[in-house]
Amino acid sequence: MYGRKGYQLVKDFASGEKGQLKPFNSKLFDETIEECEQNHHLIQSLMRKMQREGLEVPNNRNADHYGALVHHLSLIRNKRCLMAYVHNRAEIVRDLAWRVGLELPYLPPEILEKLTTLEKEYFKNHSVAITSYMGKAGLELNVDMVPPKDPYIKVRVVGDIDRGIMMNDKATNFAPHSMHFLKRTDAEPYIARGQMEELTG
Amino acid sequence: MASNSEMGSADFESLLSTSDVELLKRAWRNEKAAPEILPYQGDLVERAKGQIELVEGNIEDYVEDGIDPLVVSLYQMDLDRTQFLLRSYLRVRLLKIEKFMFHILKSEEAESRLSEQEKAFARRCAADLTKHFEESVLLKLPENYQTVQKQSLISDEDDMVPEPNLDTFVVCRSKNSLKLNLYEEGETPVILDLDRGEPSFVRYRAVKRAFESGEVELI
The missing domain is CATH 1.20.58.1030 (Methane Monooxygenase Hydroxylase; Chain G, domain 1)
Structure with missing residues (x-):
């Protein structure tokens, strides 16, 4: 047909x-x-x-x-x-x-x-x-995709991230499965790429 | 009108509702709810950007001065919210432009609502998508069927351009009591009374005029 x-x-x-x-x-x-x-x-x-x-x-x-x-x-x-x-x-x-x-x-x-x-x-x-x-x-628009509730969030590292990324002027060790308390804006790109997950509740 | 005893709070409310953050919030809500692209609030965006920069500077100073981190984080939270509003406002507009790019570029009225940067974005989007369509589909089709806007060359009008659906329903709230004709000319009029501040659920097309003149806002 x-x-x-x-x-x-x-x-x-x-x-x-x-x-x-x-x-x-x-x-x-x-x-x-x-x-x-x-x-x-x-x-x-x-x-x-x-x-x-x-x-x-x-x-x-x-x-x-x-x-x-x-x-x-x-x-x-x-x-x-x-x-x-x-x-x-x-x-x-x-x-x-x-x-x-x-x-x-x-x-x-x-x-x-x-x-x-x-x-x-x-x-x-x-x-x-x-x-x-x-x-x-003069603005980044691809961050902040969800309304911010809290400036800091708890995340767990799921993927392999290059160690020693600078955040807030402090070198942090993002070993797999480690948990961190980060600024939402810092963590968002990693969450989007599936390298971190947000821990809620 | 508000009675005398309520005057104080009404004054305060009206003062509050003209602050830039409130204006931005309203522009953002309207843009999110309306099916079509709305006029760009250029002055407001510039003012908001300026204020964000100012607060950012202030916060840096606070940190240097060693002010209580809790206070700083409250300012930061407020700043984050304003930044979200601004970004989301611009983003919602870009997403609408992406969705209706061919329609917007075709309609002078719609195009005039964009900022210069948004116009450039729309043209670029349309060029990219046209190229993508041509390479994926159109160049593989017979000669008379290769345009993006028309199904075939014998179509009189552009019949392949997605347009916003103005008959979609929106939730709106009127600032004053308002009579609204729900139908277009030529049809039996049905008048809807909008009470001040009461939310109603109506077709966008029916409130479009009242909305554009600012009597009604979308929520």
């Missing part, structure tokens, strides 16, 4: 958890593109046929005219689905730039491997756009 591939592609995206990426479904994606090409070939051959018969395409509402129309509608439906797929993934990519970090190496490997080369490129470009705005505004 025409247009089904695009629908499956969108469903594939929608079946993922909200805000989480699945690997790019390039098989289904390419099949949808291929269906678009088939539709286009059929539109053209139908129009050529009508021209051979000496009929003007826009004015003659015969079977071939409607045939071409069906292919056209299938094509634009597939286009909408393809665009929706890329658009929604791009939204998540932008969200990653805001929430996790503005450099590709900051993204955890399990997310990185789900991005296509083009999406990585988009991530980089968009990060530059954000950075350049922040530079001109």
